[in-house]
Amino acid sequence: MRRIDLNADMGESFGAWQMGRDAELMTYVSSINIACGFHAGDPSVLRRTIEKGILAGVKIGAHPSFPDLQGFGRREMKLSADEVFDTVLYQVAAVKGVCEALGKQLHHVKPHGALYNMAARDRLLAGSIVKAVERIDPDLVLYGLSGSHLISEAEAAGLVAASEVFADRTYRSDGSLTPRSEPDALIADGSESIDQVLSMIVNGTVTSTTGETVQIRADTVCIHGDGPHAVEFAARIREALSRMNIEVG
DSSP, X not given: OEXXXXXXXXXXXXXXXXXXXXXXXXXXXXXXXXXXXXXXXXXXXXXXXXXXXXXXXXXXXXXXXXXXXXXXTOSOOOOOHHHHHHHHHHHHHHHHHHHHHTTOOOOEEOOOHHHHHHHHHOHHHHXXXXXXXXXHOTTSEEEEETTSHHHHHHHHTTOEEEEEEESSBOBOTTSOBOOTTSTTXXXXXXXXXXXXXXXXXXXXXXXXXXXXXXXXXXXXXXEOTTSTTHHHHHHHHHHHHHHTTEEEO
């Protein structure tokens, strides 16, 4: 039986402001990426999300970002290599510490937003992230965009890397994600999302917005927890994978 990881970004509420249906979404995914407080989340949200994840039996990951609460971590920033290292080290260490205080081991790290996308194309930035993860725990898995510098730098350092693909985002012909600033960046149709996921897992390909067939490796599939249809998408994708005899885990 073929096996695939389904992941979702979570813990992005802040104080009285709520984002996402985390508890519902956890019933369909196998791993979660928890905001570390720099783009979303707060200490209480972090602790509660980890507790819910433990009850749901999912793998728990840290979701570090640029320090950009106002922009939800989606604005590019120019940080030095040391600043990126320290920013990631600080955030991942916080999630790892809370996990261990609650009796759970941190499983992976997945950068968020602009940090993720910049590291995909910038080898030096990717290297700073890899060094931070390696310093904290070399057994942590690093999630990164399939075919990106984040994957190649992690593998070069001896880390386990999980090539990530997206259920609810479109792709350019070079394998990068379509920027959110463009009108066709998000997939809002559930059937289209399922077709893309199955193609990436089964065929190892995705069709770009301009019609090209792009080779892609899928170890883990992301469903954004802040999407309006995230739970419904996850349920339909999980059902479609089951019909294809693809196990989630």
